[in-house]
Amino acid sequence: MSDTMGALIRDLSDKDRTVRRAAEDGLVALGAQSVDRLLPYVRDTRRDSPRFSAESVLKRLGDQALPRLREIRRHGPGRLRGKALETLVDLGGARVLDEADRRAVERLVRIKLLGELPVSLPLDAGRWLAFPADRLDDAVSALGLHDLRPVTTVLGVDATTRADDAMDFQNSRGEKQRAYRVFITPEFENWRGDPPTGKWRLVWGNSFVDECDGFTLADTLSKRCGEAHFYVIDPYHSGSVWYVARDGRRVRSYGTYDYPEFRGKPLPFEISYIEDAENGLEGEEYAKGVPDAGIAADHLSVEPGPMSAEETRGHGWLATTHPDLPNSHFKGALPI
Known part of the structure; x- marks a missing residue:
C-alpha cells in the first residue's frame, strides 16, 4: 500500500493533467490514510511542489x-501539527x-493585537463604508451584526476580501438563508482634512457590500450614525465612486459611469479643486467637483493605506450578519 501511495504522490507533480487528476482520484479513494503523506505539501511554495493537487485531495x-x-x-508528528491546524480550519x-x-x-x-500597530488597509482596489468611530454600537445595530470578535486588521481584511466571506445555510426553521462576514476596522483619526475630519471606522466585506448594495448600506448607517460614506476604487474599469449620506439620505455623490456623474451640491472640500480647475491648476475633470474616491475619502473620513500608530486607536472586529451562523462556521485558514 505504501508503494502505491508513494507512486500516487509522485504523480501529483506530473506535467500531464490527466495523470495528476488520476492520482488525485486514487488518493481520495484511499481515504484518510493519505492525510499524513499530503500534509507536508500544504502551503508549500517550492516551485516543484504538488501543493495545489495535495490541497485539492484534502478538500x-x-x-x-x-x-x-x-x-x-x-499526538503529532510534530512537524505536521501546524499544517494539520490550517487544514482543519480550511475544511471545516x-x-x-x-x-x-x-x-x-x-x-x-x-x-498579536498588543503589537499590531501600525496597520495597513488595501488601497489599490476595493469598496468600503465609513462611519464616525464613536457610533460603533449604532453601526453594529444598523447593519444587523452578530458574534463580534476582536481581530487583527490583517485577519479582518483577509476574511472579508480574499477568503470566502458569504455562506448559504438553513436557519433553525429550515429556511434557506445567506450570511456574510464583515470587518469593522480600528478607529482612525485623520488630521489632514481642513478642518480635520475626526475619528472614523471603516467597514470591509466584498460580498456584503456588493450583494446588499453599498449605497443602501450607507443610507442605513447614516440614519443611526448621523453620517456614513460609501467608496469604490475599481482600477480594472478605471472607475471611482464616492457617496455621502447624512441622516438617511444622499447629500453628495460621484460615479465615473453615473449620469450625471455628480449629484448634490459640492461639499466644502471640493471648492478649492473647482477653483483650481477654473484657473488651469487642476484638470478639467475637477471643474464640477472631485472625481477621485481616494481624495474624497482623505478629506471626508479616512483614505485606506498605511495607518500610523499615532492615528490608530483600539482594534478591529469581525462579525457575521446572522445569529445562526457565527464566525466559526466560515471555512478557510486566515493570517493573524
Whole structure:
C-alpha cells in the first residue's frame, strides 16, 4: 500500500493533467490514510511542489480527514501539527477544532493585537463604508451584526476580501438563508482634512457590500450614525465612486459611469479643486467637483493605506450578519 501511495504522490507533480487528476482520484479513494503523506505539501511554495493537487485531495476528503487531522494535533508528528491546524480550519472552520486549539488561536490573536500597530488597509482596489468611530454600537445595530470578535486588521481584511466571506445555510426553521462576514476596522483619526475630519471606522466585506448594495448600506448607517460614506476604487474599469449620506439620505455623490456623474451640491472640500480647475491648476475633470474616491475619502473620513500608530486607536472586529451562523462556521485558514 505504501508503494502505491508513494507512486500516487509522485504523480501529483506530473506535467500531464490527466495523470495528476488520476492520482488525485486514487488518493481520495484511499481515504484518510493519505492525510499524513499530503500534509507536508500544504502551503508549500517550492516551485516543484504538488501543493495545489495535495490541497485539492484534502478538500475532497473533507469530513473523512478530520479525525486524523485532530489526532495529529493531539499526538503529532510534530512537524505536521501546524499544517494539520490550517487544514482543519480550511475544511471545516474553527468549529471543528478541539477546545484547546480554539483557545490557543484566540490567545494568539490577543497577543498579536498588543503589537499590531501600525496597520495597513488595501488601497489599490476595493469598496468600503465609513462611519464616525464613536457610533460603533449604532453601526453594529444598523447593519444587523452578530458574534463580534476582536481581530487583527490583517485577519479582518483577509476574511472579508480574499477568503470566502458569504455562506448559504438553513436557519433553525429550515429556511434557506445567506450570511456574510464583515470587518469593522480600528478607529482612525485623520488630521489632514481642513478642518480635520475626526475619528472614523471603516467597514470591509466584498460580498456584503456588493450583494446588499453599498449605497443602501450607507443610507442605513447614516440614519443611526448621523453620517456614513460609501467608496469604490475599481482600477480594472478605471472607475471611482464616492457617496455621502447624512441622516438617511444622499447629500453628495460621484460615479465615473453615473449620469450625471455628480449629484448634490459640492461639499466644502471640493471648492478649492473647482477653483483650481477654473484657473488651469487642476484638470478639467475637477471643474464640477472631485472625481477621485481616494481624495474624497482623505478629506471626508479616512483614505485606506498605511495607518500610523499615532492615528490608530483600539482594534478591529469581525462579525457575521446572522445569529445562526457565527464566525466559526466560515471555512478557510486566515493570517493573524
